[in-house]
Amino acid sequence: MMSKILLVAINEYRVNVFKKSFIFVLLSVPLFLGFIIGFGMFMDSQENDDAPVGYVDTAGILQDATPAPVENPEEAIQFIAFETEQDAKSALEEGRIQAYYIFGEDYQESRNAELVYYDTPGQDATRQFNDFLQINLLSDFPSEIALRGTEGSSVTVRAPDGSREFPDGGPPFGIVLPVIIGLALMFLLMTAGGFMMEGVVQERENRTIEVIVTSVSPGQMVTGKILGIVWICLTQLVAWILFGILALFLAQNVYEISWFQNPVIDWEGMLAILLIGIPTFFLSVALMFTVGSTVAEAQEGQGLGPIIFILSISPTWFIMKIGEDPNGPFAVALSMVPFASLLTVGIRNMLVAVPWWQIVLSAGLQTVVALGAIWLGGQAFRFGMLRVGQRINLREIFRSGTPRRKKLSEGGVS
Amino acid sequence: MSSVEISHIAKSFGEVQAVVDVSFEVQRGEIFGLLGPNGAGKTTTIRIMLDLFKADAGEVSILGGPMTEAKKERIGYMPEDRGLYQDIPLERCLVYLASLKGLPKAEIKEQLSTYLERFDLAEHRSKKVKELSKGMQQKAQIINTLLHKPELVIIDEPFTALDPINTQLVKDVMLELRDEGTTILMSTHQMHQVEELCDRIVLIDEGYNVLYGNLNEIRRRYSGHAVMVRSESDLPELAGVEAIQSHNNAVKILLTEETKPNDVLHQLVSKNIALEKFEIAVPTLDEIFIKVVEEGEDR
Secondary structure: OOOHHHHHHHHHHHHOOOOOHHHHHHHHHHHHHHHHHHHHHHHHHOOOOOOOOEEEEEOOOOOOOOOOOOOHHHHEEEEEEEOOOOHHHHHHHHHOEEEEEHHHHHHHHOOOOOEOOOOOOOHHHHHHHHHHHHHOOOOOHHHHHHHHHHHHOOOEEEEOOOOEEEOOOOOOOHHHHHHHHHHHHHHHHHHHHHHHHHHHHHHOOOOHHHOOOOOOHHHHHHHHHHHHHHHHHHHHHHHHHHHHHHHHHHHHHHOOHHHHOOOOOHHHHHHHHHHHHHHHHHHHHHHHHHHHHHHHHHHHOOOHHHHHHHHHHHHHHHHHHHHHHHOOOOHHHOOOOHHHHHHHHHHHHHHOOOHHHHHHHHHHHHHHHHHHHHHHHHHHHHHHHOOOOOOHHHHHHHHHHHOOOOOOOOOOOO | OOEEEEEEEEEEEEOOOEEEEEEEEEEEEEEEEOOOOOOOOOOHHHHHHHOOOOEEEEEEEEOOOOOOOOHOOOEEEEEEOOOOOOOOOOOHHHHHHOOOOOHHHHHHHHHHHHHHHHHHHHHHHHOOHHOHHHHHHHHHHHHHHHHOOEEEEEOOOOOOOOOOOHHHHEEEEEHHHHHOEEEEEEOOOOOOHHHOOEEEEEEEOOOOOEEEEEEHHHHOOOOOOOOEEOOOOOOHHHHOOEEEEEEEEEEEEEEEOOHHHHHHHHHHOOOOOOOOOEEOOOHHHHHHHHHHOOOHHHH
16 A cells, blocks of 8 residues: 555655646746757847848958858858949948948058948857958968967966866856756756655645545655655656757757857766755745744745745845855854855855865755754644644744643533 | 544744643544534644644543554544635646545545545536535535545635535535444534434533533433423413413423422413424523523623
């Protein structure tokens, strides 16, 4: 026969997973990201125009012009030389070109050129023409120097302690991934806590709890509920991971975005996030469970969600402060604060190698706080489960932990 | 052997003393009435019995000892109103709750079909519980309480929201269960149902037992010194009578202390009065309830 814990867990899972709100949450994050990326690509396509660009070169700098290398030859813009400005203007009016440059005779001295257009030319066209101009202005130099000129600046960012080095000026995808996982965990613990609180309040409101605890022990019920919530979150996580893999595949193979190519995953960073994220998850669930066991109505308990959310995202407000000294006292202290620790460690990990003792200490602290919250949740549940429509305060919960007994005199039955 | 033994239990919540001193026993195979005005401590007593609350004092024995997890499967409990998941289909809700009582799924399905048919809910099995009428939800709760064939049924206000036909149906089911040996503890305010169904009762008021025992004995105890008489002819003058009062289609004859009912019957028969009814005047449970509770208030 199936264990009662398992029965409670399966019911919790079925009740929540088939809710419209769950499906909305499940799809909202990937859809939101998809929308942002799609919108960006749409805006990008609107800004790009692959029509040819013309130029009138009276300065003689683009005679026998050398084409500049283009990363993707399919996106190469054609540059057309015009003898006179009138010819270029006619081409622009006829729509054969999107814009044209005029290099006056004094260009070599003044470095002033004119750009004529009706609609602002696309970024690709501008960038490719700049490369084209640059490589031809450097035509007297050896080709490797001319090519280097078109590549622009190259900045390598290094952490002061040398533990992080970003040759492209910013953290690569593999280093950012733990932060993304941290954010996903943050959303998970928010939704999990929400499901837990809503479920407990509803069961108290409709008195189902009174029927259930005459079939299973409170411990079995709470364990089953937590197990069900964990399954729900795993479902969510698996769905998000699948969406993430799809997005990564598209970014690598369809859109060929260099940032996503050959990612080197920061497994240590991932481990740190999981070590802190798992107890934080249980802390959130336990706190919401406690609130669900003590409030009179679900609405009353909804105040805790925003507090957890604000605490969780608070490291983003201090990102400059953390960035200035990622291993400084402020960043280390914030790494120990429940909920804030998750993102703080994620951000710090992008910039420096966070010492393991701090990660272990933070994970330990979150575990202790989570265990305390679970204990509190158990007390609150036992005390508050049958007090329908009544709010219960912390003092009552703590007092309920110490039973009071008194002797009664014999008799009393009439 | 008793199914339930409650001995001098007490329970308070903060400053509020919900139960002060309550004791009673429920015998195996009887229908027992747990009565009392609102706030008397009935629900708290039931919850202590079910180990949902720990008593501050006193002893509880249920099915032969303290409550255990295993015993939960032998008990059916229906709280007063609600107690079912509202947002899921009726059948799923009942199957889940019965499975928590340790009943195998195949048996649940079989039992459930029988009960749904009997309670006229079969065609509503796929509806969400919240879509059912109050009466239907009440019947669904009763099914949930009985589905796993409990030895002990604890049922709070079983007739709430039921029409006369369904009330009779529930009463029939309860009597059948009693005949099969199931112990039923029923808490209700509907005294006429208690009179029809219960063998014994306990009346709780302000956390104390105020009345406890066999229902007929209690009624006799409160019967006073009177007889109810109905006759087509006018009643003659009778010796040993203090007063005669009209009472529905009969008269209530209040006797002097030394007069026995037999003396009055003898006088009536000797005077050739055709009697349609002659019985010792026994108060209704409603009357006893009001009297006892009012006496409690006066104390």
